[in-house]
Amino acid sequence: MTDSSLRKVHQPVLLEEAVGMLQVIPGGIYMDGTFGLGGHTKEILKRSAPDGKVVAFDWDEEAIKLGLENVGSCRDRLHVVQRNFKEIDHGLKEAGVQAVDGILIDIGLSSLQLEAEGRGFSFNRNEPLDMRMDRRRSVTAAQIVADSTEEELADIFYYYGDEKQARRIAAKIVKERKKRKIEMTGQLAQIVGASIPRKFHPAKIHVATKVFQALRIAVNEELANLGEILEKVPDHLKPKGRICIISFHSLEDRIVKRTLARTQELKVITRKPITPNDSEIRKNPRARSSRLRVAERAA
Numbered sequence: 001m002t003d004s005s006l007r008k009v010h011q012p013v014l015l016e017e018a019v020g021m022l023q024v025i026p027g028g029i030y031m032d033g034t035f036g037l038g039g040h041t042k043e044i045l046k047r048s049a050p051d052g053k054v055v056a057f058d059w060d061e062e063a064i065k066l067g068l069e070n071v072g073s074c075r076d077r078l079h080v081v082q083r084n085f086k087e088i089d090h091g092l093k094e095a096g097v098q099a100v101d102g103i104l105i106d107i108g109l110s111s112l113q114l115e116a117e118g119r120g121f122s123f124n125r126n127e128p129l130d131m132r133m134d135r136r137r138s139v140t141a142a143q144i145v146a147d148s149t150e151e152e153l154a155d156i157f158y159y160y161g162d163e164k165q166a167r168r169i170a171a172k173i174v175k176e177r178k179k180r181k182i183e184m185t186g187q188l189a190q191i192v193g194a195s196i197p198r199k200f201h202p203a204k205i206h207v208a209t210k211v212f213q214a215l216r217i218a219v220n221e222e223l224a225n226l227g228e229i230l231e232k233v234p235d236h237l238k239p240k241g242r243i244c245i246i247s248f249h250s251l252e253d254r255i256v257k258r259t260l261a262r263t264q265e266l267k268v269i270t271r272k273p274i275t276p277n278d279s280e281i282r283k284n285p286r287a288r289s290s291r292l293r294v295a296e297r298a299a
């Protein structure tokens, strides 16, 4: 798929629900922690017109380039920061903003990253095992596969991927990497498949799905980043400002739920997470596991 066709098919997840919950007002200032292809930012800019602003973070240079094209004419009210969202303090300062009226975070991988060639996120193509969302970072998936102990690999697969066959897979990887370096996505997918007896192969997903997801979370330190930004949010939200977080993974959702609940300055708005309706899931099956949680800064 080309970049421009990707942009055309891009469907922001829980768009109406998340941007609605942000209670965007004309002239407001908002932070989008995960700019991606700019789907949510575009809607926030529309609702905050004529003079509202968005400070958008993304650490992926390619995502920023496409997101900017997608946002189009509202670009003059948008400030993009190429940083990890956990660096919220520095990013907002760079944009000349102290506190915002709302923050949106839509964590995980964009369809662009999954589909783009050469990023190493997908087992459907044979390419270098990279998986860095931010290519300025140093550790790739191939390095984790090469340098982790068998126990560390099993923990990554079990905890981040909920992979029940984690120990078997880790043992096979350690055996295979003694023979040759594991540097390609195809090699890893093949080793995972060969490590699990056929009768235990999942029926509905690719046998390597969970291992790839787990490695991606480890490479990008996704859970740690999420924990860090949530701790900093109260310092940057104006009174009555809201934080809306969309997550795709039960581990992430647990971190969001617990952190929001124990943060004194925040009042939880969603006792239960908001999930996509049937029509959204039909149009965009990727949205299936998404969950939105919202909290509000005390007045």
Ligand SMILES: C[S@@+](CC[C@H](N)C(=O)[O-])C[C@H]1O[C@@H](n2cnc3c(N)ncnc32)[C@H](O)[C@@H]1O
Residues within 6 Å of the ligand: 011, 012, 013, 033, 034, 035, 036, 037, 038, 039, 040, 041, 057, 058, 059, 060, 063, 083, 084, 085, 086, 106, 107, 108, 109, 110, 111, 133, 225
């Ligand atoms: C699911 S996509 C966001 C899609 C976006 N809401 C839209 O509608 O186009 C997630 C984006 O967040 C970025 N991202 C993930 N973790 C990040 C982090 N810790 N700091 C900055 N960007 C991050 C990824 O590079 C990716 O582009």
